[in-house]
Amino acid sequence: MADLQSIKTRFGIIGNFPALNRALEKSIQVAPTDISVLVIGESGVGKEFIPKIIHAESRRKHQPYIVVNCGAIPEGTIDSELFGHEKGAFTGATSTRKGYFEVADGGTIFLDEVGELPLQTQVRLLRVLESGEFMKVGSSQVQKTNVRIVAATNVNMMKAITDGRFREDLYYRLNTVQIDMPALRERKGDIHLLFRKFAIDFAEKYRMPELKLTDDAVSYLENYAFPGNVRQLRNLVEQMTVVEQNREVNSVKLAEYIPMNANLPAVVQKSSGENAGSDFGSEREIMYKILFDMRNDINDLKSLTSELIKNRGNVDLSSQEKNLINRIYTPETQTANPNSLLYFENNHQKEVHHPTIISDNDDHHYNDVEDIEIEEAKPESLSLQNNEKDLIIKALEKHKGRRNRAADELGISQRTLYRKIKQYNLEE
Secondary structure, three states: OOOHHHHHHHHOOOOOOHHHHHHHHHHHHHOOOOOOEEEEOOOOOOOOHHHHHHHHOOOOOOOOEEEEEOOOOOOOOHHHHHHOEOOOOOOOOOOOEOOHHHHOOOOEEEEEOHHHOOHHHHHHHHHHHHHOEEEOEOOOOEEEOOOEEEEEEOOOHHHHHHOOOOOHHHHHHHOOEEEEOOOHHHOHHHHHHHHHHHHHHHHHHHOOOOOEEOHHHHHHHHOOOOOOHHHHHHHHHHHHHHHOOOOEEOHHHHHHHOOHHHHOOOOOOOOOOOOOOOOOOOHHHHHHHHHHHHHHHHHHHHHHHHHHHHOOOOOOOOHHHHHHHHHHOOHHHHOOOOOOHHHHHHOOOOOOOOOOEEOOOOOOEEOOHHHOOOOOOOOOOOOHHHHHHHHHHHHHHHOOOOHHHHHHHHOOOHHHHHHHHHHOOOOO
16 A cells, blocks of 8 residues: 555645645545545545545556546436447437446546536436446446446535435445545645645746745735635646746735635635535625615715705715715815815815706706706616626726726626626727
8 A cells, every 4th residue: 555655746746734634545545445435625626636546546446447527518418428328219329339337347437526417317326336237328228337436526515415406315325435625725834835836847848937936925825715726726827937027926916816805706615514505705795785885875975966066065074974975086086176076075165156067968067056956866777787887897997907906996806807898898
């Protein structure tokens, strides 16, 4: 039986976090048996290493090893992919086909994203686990297979069982041994080690000098939540290796690639054993909050504007009203504008006889306060899509098209902002 360090070296696994070591040790321990294993962990943590280790350290290592991404196969064809089909079993079945369980006989099958399996397929899989028997689609002949099954999922399995999306009996058959892979944010001491490893790999691949981090950048990286885990870190290092001209990266430069508040919309799923039903806020909830806060500010601003107009600007503003103005109008753009509210606030002791008020109809201007009639406010649009688009446009204008800062202002990730820009045709 191989030891822990030789396994890390063989499979290129970096890190010394206790939970990671425990997961690898359990893999080595169960490898010589035929016990089914369920690997639990968030997307991008490296769950795919566990079945590779189990197969390589088992008696089946010279037999086939097949990886099946259950979430990538359409529901209508997954039974055929796994168990095969007979000629004429369905439209397009022009010949008999072997499925993965027949091809991998004697070896190991890794069912990635097993939580995405359709219920009908779960019944077939349960039969394989219990008796080693299956039938091809369109056949009545029972076939035997001797396959070791290792499954992995980032789905909250207990919630999926409660919702009726996953069979409880299948869960316990798959979960004879559970191996939990820790999230990258829990492995703070391993983050810099992984960065250095990826930096060396990509420097060699692209024939460029190796990236190095300053101390403040290391601290920044270790305090980032990494919703995409090791996969996100690897992609980050590859991108920076190609793009960055300065090979020493500090925290300011790092923040341009991964803004710290980009962690807010990330939804973190816990393992099925501990309070797995707890979820955090989504981007939509954050956007709703922003929109409703803006709506309240606009209503308050309308009332304040009406009072300023009626009193020719000679109004003592409360601290709350001043804060409202400061939130909505920036001094750089508003202080010098005679028509702005900040002008009224800063100059309310001066006599202002003719403020220019522009109505909803741009063709009408009023130069005398006595001539102004306060029109009834039109009903505000509560369309999330319209308000979201306006927010994005304002954020981009405020930051002069700098998308990273606009995303920071909106409290969303850059990736989400890019998607919204494309969705609303704001590319220009």
